[in-house]
Amino acid sequence: MAAGEGDDSATTGSTLGYALLSLLTRGPATGYQLTQQVKAPLGHFWTARHSQIYPELARLSAAGWVDSVEQAGPGPRAKKTYAVTPSGLAALRAWLVIPPTAQPRSEITLKAYAATSADPAAMAALYTDLAERSTRLLAEFAQDAERMRAAGQDDPGHPRFGNYAVLMMGIESQRAVHRWACWLAACLRTGRPAAYGEPAGD
């Protein structure tokens, strides 16, 4: 109400809001482009549909954390390009240094918890598939990482260092998944305790 000396303190922001601000620090983008960008590499650790992104952009805009310019586009509505404002960047910086509390949730691990209730062969197949999937992803990620290193993105000074950091987490966690899935599949297949550690090259 008082003269616009800044924004009020009420703007707390959701995690998705900060995720979008993070994406927008790479440069201005439309809602559509943001929808594409949450697929890779961020999509391995955070996802959102366009039906969630468009309303969230409106909220960020109302809070003064992003600005938008409209251009006449092909569709029935004008295309809106969003950019982070200084106050949006400040909000993002404040959020970043708060230690996160939310636990990750993994459905495949939940299924392992009840593994003995199901047919061992079918469950073994599930984890064999998972191991193969992680092998494919790992090969893909290794290529991406090589490309990024060649572009100097492994330097914390590079503006897209964050992409490299997220990719590294992807590699680490797929390695973890691979080892675990191989071990679990071996256990379920043989019906006896299996040893850990790279059981064959796959």
Place this chain on the structure above:
Amino acid sequence: MAAGEGDDSATTGSTLGYALLSLLTRGPATGYQLTQQVKAPLGHFWTARHSQIYPELARLSAAGWVDSVEQAGPGPRAKKTYAVTPSGLAALRAWLVIPPTAQPRSEITLKAYAATSADPAAMAALYTDLAERSTRLLAEFAQDAERMRAAGQDDPGHPRFGNYAVLMMGIESQRAVHRWACWLAACLRTGRPAAYGEPAGD
């Protein structure tokens, strides 16, 4: 409509419902006990509050997947102990072998994506703390695993093998987190690309 030859096909069930069924395969439990049990070891990969568990138990009961018996308890309401029914077990078994599609989401990795937008020292501290936390967890998990192996829980034939399998995933993912957090903290601290792989014992 026809005589009760079983349940209708409409009962699809939520992930939480199957998580509760999985817990109940360990034996009958009250809603309160289930609330405690989703803290460890399952809590590292799936969480739920009691306010979500109680209504879900009512839904499972309505679907005929669990049975409950009431006992007069201390509080204002009777204590209800739930147990899985044969049709509940069948539903669980069917769900288990479906390959999960949901991606895990990790807030700490999301923050890494925007790491370069924040103060490097503060971000480095965040990941140093994370590395320390994973070290503590790893020590704790190693003890748990030792105890379980002594009890024969690493045998897929053991009724609580699932607990061991989930713990193994916990160990694998904390190892991954530890390596990644150490690397990232080193990058941010020095401001230059860091090498991977156990930088000091920590």
Place this chain on the structure above:
DNA sequence: AGTTGACATGTCAGAATTTACATAGTGAGG
């Protein structure tokens, strides 16, 4: 000429999840 896919933005209903409200007995410690 018709179909498919990419571009582009939005709404709405419902499910899943969190936070807070609400109640009440029992045992331990100050």
Place this chain on the structure above:
DNA sequence: CCTCACTATGTAAATTCTGACATGTCAACT
């Protein structure tokens, strides 16, 4: 005696997220 923590079960409001509905252009392929 009073407070605190644990046992024990629910409801209500708000938020977050998914899946479906809705609209319309443009380029490539058939």
